[in-house]
Amino acid sequence: MANTFPFSLVTPERTLLKGDATMVILRTGGGDIAFMAGHAPFIGSIEPCVMTVTLADGATSRAAVHAGFVHVANSVVRVLADIAELPDDIDVERARRAKSRAEEKLINSNDASAEAALRRAHARLELAGVRDSIK
Amino acid sequence: MAGGQERILRRRIKSVQSTKKITKAMELIAASRIVKAMARISAARPYYEELVGVVRDLSASSGLPKSVFLGEPPVADKKGILAITADRTLCGAYNSSVLRAAEKQVQSFSKAGKGLFLVAVGRRANSYLKYRGVAIEASFVGMTDRPTYDDAREIAAPILAAYESGQVESFDIISNRFYSAGNQQLEVTQLLPLDPAKFGSRENAQSFDFEIEPSPEAIIDPLLRMFVEETIFAILLEASAAEHAARQRAMKAASDNAEELIKTLSRIMNRARQDSITTEITEIVGGAEALGAGSKVIDESFLLTYSNRENASA
Numbered sequence: 121m122a123n124t125f126p127f128s129l130v131t132p133e134r135t136l137l138k139g140d141a142t143m144v145i146l147r148t149g150g151g152d153i154a155f156m157a158g159h160a161p162f163i164g165s166i167e168p169c170v171m172t173v174t175l176a177d178g179a180t181s182r183a184a185v186h187a188g189f190v191h192v193a194n195s196v197v198r199v200l201a202d203i204a205e206l207p208d209d210i211d212v213e214r215a216r217r218a219k220s221r222a223e224e225k226l227i228n229s230n231d232a233s234a235e236a237a238l239r240r241a242h243a244r245l246e247l248a249g250v251r252d253s254i255k
Numbered sequence: 256m257a258g259g260q261e262r263i264l265r266r267r268i269k270s271v272q273s274t275k276k277i278t279k280a281m282e283l284i285a286a287s288r289i290v291k292a293m294a295r296i297s298a299a300r301p302y303y304e305e306l307v308g309v310v311r312d313l314s315a316s317s318g319l320p321k322s323v324f325l326g327e328p329p330v331a332d333k334k335g336i337l338a339i340t341a342d343r344t345l346c347g348a349y350n351s352s353v354l355r356a357a358e359k360q361v362q363s364f365s366k367a368g369k370g371l372f373l374v375a376v377g378r379r380a381n382s383y384l385k386y387r388g389v390a391i392e393a394s395f396v397g398m399t400d401r402p403t404y405d406d407a408r409e410i411a412a413p414i415l416a417a418y419e420s421g422q423v424e425s426f427d428i429i430s431n432r433f434y435s436a437g438n439q440q441l442e443v444t445q446l447l448p449l450d451p452a453k454f455g456s457r458e459n460a461q462s463f464d465f466e467i468e469p470s471p472e473a474i475i476d477p478l479l480r481m482f483v484e485e486t487i488f489a490i491l492l493e494a495s496a497a498e499h500a501a502r503q504r505a506m507k508a509a510s511d512n513a514e515e516l517i518k519t520l521s522r523i524m525n526r527a528r529q530d531s532i533t534t535e536i537t538e539i540v541g542g543a544e545a546l547g548a549g550s551k552v553i554d555e556s557f558l559l560t561y562s563n564r565e566n567a568s569a
Contacts, residue, residue, distance in 0.1 A: 128301075130302045130305055131302060132404040132485060132488055133403065134298045135301055149474070150468035160464075162466045163313055163465050163468070164467065164474070165468070165473070165477060189481075191312065193308075193312060193465075198305050200306055
């Protein structure tokens with residue numbers, strides 16, 4: 121069995137996930153990255169993405185993480201996200217609407233906030249398992 | 256007439272009783288909300304601690320990069336205040352203490368020749384300060400009962416924008432802090448510029464050689480922005496717990512006073528009732544006595560004439 125390490129996903133209002141994991145995959149400012157036990161100390165900013173956590177018992181948990189930081193020290197991985205959602209919390213209709221709204225805005229302009237909104241919507245739809253999410 | 260007074264008192268007791276019912280209900284609601292607010296404070300604590308840890312480790316590994324949020328305040332002609340009050344009253348000195356402190360700050364600013372950048376949270380602060388002609392830059396209402404992180408983010412937006420654009424040189428938060436159900440205190444917290452000492456010293460750092468992605472300079476500002484939002488969120492949660500605690504105490508005092516008033520009024524009413532009964536009995540007895548005395552006189556005179564007749568016949 122692979123080595124495990126303590127992992128937590130913390131949001132301002134509550135701790136969403138906590139437990140021992142064997143692998144955590146997410147996207148930072150420098151690209152996608154996977155953390156396993158014994159990873160070097162690391163601090164990175166998170167880009168909107170779907171984070172995948174392989175738990176000690178082999179099950180995987182997924183969460184949409186929209187902004188925040190990942191902090192690795194002493195082989196403890198902590199994800200601080202000011203917005204994060206578990207699959208059950210996602211409102212697919214709302215995400216679809218947000219996506220089309222952002223896409224409309226982006227046709228005419230190069231708005232950074234619209235682009236961020238679009239990426240958030242993509243992450244949400246991807247997590248909810250909607251096929252047409254990424255064109 | 257005595258009966259009239261009794262009726263008036265009975266009516267007053269009834270009205271005090273229904274007031275007491277309301278205050279009692281408000282007391283119970285506030286009490287249950289304190290518990291919830293306290294649970295939210297403790298649920299929010301891990302995030303705060305982690306965030307402090309990230310900044311601390313970042314500073315330990317590469318030294319804190321330069322950021323507008325840290326260290327020496329920029330020179331500007333305005334100072335900022337974030338005043339946090341409740342939307343509603345009936346919570347004792349909770350609102351007025353914040354507003355008094357805010358007014359004092361405003362006066363000291365104007366003495367120092369500094370302008371004011373005021374952000375008001377809560378309907379009370381909004382109406383009070385507006386009425387006194389204090390300019391409010393941004394106002395937020397309807398969130399103090401149960402503040403969310405989104406609320407904190409909305410409040411932080413104008414504050415961060417004003418600070419980053421160099422409009423204001425500092426920001427203070429005036430709010431009530433929740434220490435325990437029996438103890439809440441007014442506190443003035445410096446929000447900006449951030450004090451690097453808040454993040455702990457290098458000795459507490461867990462490691463020194465962090466890989467930092469994309470780069471320390473690129474993440475320090477978003478990180479500190481998040482920290483400002485989180486600080487506002489933590490203070491909103493504290494203020495909300497303090498508000499419920501203050502309301503519970505105020506409503507408990509009101510219920511106790513109502514109870515006392517009911518007791519006093521009942522005593523007066525009972526005395527009035529007894530008085531009226533006593534008066535009635537005295538009147539009846541007096542009347543009966545008057546009647547009885549009248550007949551006795553007749554009897555006596557009758558007896559007298561009777562005995563006189565006896566004597567005469569003897």
